[in-house]
Amino acid sequence: MLADEELMQLVYQSRADAFEVIYDRHADAAFSLALRMCSQRALAEDVVQEAFLSLWRSQAHYDRGRGSVRTWLLGIVHNRAIDSLRRRAVRDRGIVDDEGLEERIASPQRTDQEFARREEARQVRDALEQLPGEQSRVIELAYFGGLTHVQIASMLDQPVGTVKGRMRLGLSKMRITLVDPAEAR
């Protein structure tokens, strides 16, 4: 089984079969992120389609030095979702409730990789939940809500400096929790 990085070499050569493997491996994660951000299925589908076609058409973007193919791809999805949200000025969307997701993966194949991803997800969720509410809120509003720090400051009626400070503190604490949970306690 070829690794993503090896598949990307084939994608550079316009190999649709290699691209399809990349798609199959990461489409669920990409769509999950897009849906979490956009809250609208049609919008999320557009974002994921744009992101994958961007990967296909620009081909030579991927730089191993900047992380895994998955991280890189999800970064593209995130940027596209932000652009889409800001372009369409969708500001009335709510947070997606877990219960509202009809297509939630019930029991995916229990591969080692899937298990590792679920464990990572649990750790990240824990790290986010351990933050003071005002810090996790600005992180979620920025990352998943696509809001700028100025918009968040206005929404929360807080100075811009406070919002930036909460972002920085929150991410720093998450890092400590993820790297050394004992130190975080």
Added chain:
Amino acid sequence: MSTDEVDIDTDGCGVDAAPYVLGALSEAEVAAFCMHLTTCAVCREEVAVMGAVVATLPAVAPQVSAPVDLKRRVMGTVQREASLHATPALGASATSAAHPRARAWLGWRPALAGASLVAAAAALVAIAIASGRSGSSVRTIRAEVLAPRASATVRVSDGHAVLNIAGMPQTTPDRVYEVWILRTRAPQPTDALFTVSRAGNATVGVPGALDGVKEILVTSEPRGGSPAPTRTPVIVAHVS
């Protein structure tokens, strides 16, 4: 405000690293911060450290399956475009074989050729070969630029290119400049979207290697970029 909170001096160094990695800066702020990053090792380190944390955040999103129709649409486009990359049959017309985007693009060529391209007459492809490390060279290519008083050069080194722009008009708030690469037919989009400084300057890395690239192009596009050019290029650099 919680007890461990601090207000950040909004003019201090490093204050924008967190909003930057979270995607919470405006386009103008991103451009300014990226410029700052080129000279500030502290902020680069901060971006690397916080960026690694942010890269884990997608895991928090509830995991759902991508719609089957979505794959059908994406792969349909990919397979069509992959077939265009196959060697055309002998005698086939390049235009007739081209993707619809390519045909639209070809239609722009006369308009571009007829435009008063600054520097076009002076230096269609002015190439300066500078001394480089053994086995490598640095080329500086002067690009054709549509805007009066603007200029652009492409610096090619080790198979990668950096676009240096000066005197370009500001984009309106709802638009950005987008970099494209042209190999054989239709221009391919890149993720290089940018705005220019107040003075109209920008330095933009062209993503990816230049293997087979004939031209580097810049167009004005709606914010977020476009999958295909919607306007006539404002910059054209002939790379090969």
